[in-house]
Amino acid sequence: MKNLWLNVTKKLRNELDKFSEYVSSKPEVIAATKMDSVYQENLDEFEAYLKANHPEVTLYKISSIAKQGTDELISHLDEQLMSLMKDKDEETL
Numbered sequence: 001m002k003n004l005w006l007n008v009t010k011k012l013r014n015e016l017d018k019f020s021e022y023v024s025s026k027p028e029v030i031a032a033t034k035m036d037s038v039y040q041e042n043l044d045e046f047e048a049y050l051k052a053n054h055p056e057v058t059l060y061k062i063s064s065i066a067k068q069g070t071d072e073l074i075s076h077l078d079e080q081l082m083s084l085m086k087d088k089d090e091e092t093l
Helices: 002-019 040-053 070-092
Strands: 029-032 058-061
Touching: 002 040, 029 040, 029 070, 040 058, 058 070
Parallel strands: 029 058
Antiparallel strands: none
């Protein structure tokens, strides 16, 4: 399964690089949806792969139906955006 996760993370990184160098230089957050589904084992493997190979990536396991993880994800993204806005403001001074 490691090759699958390697391919997934490479594809994500390539898409970010193509979109914008500025965006691709920012901290990565992955929101894994449907954590309440039958794919929990795959998600656990992906999480272990990220921890071992990409510890800089933050993974949030969310379920909209069960309302799990969404508040934490939103709080984290809000903090990250506020930090990025502050950094950008300081750059323009």
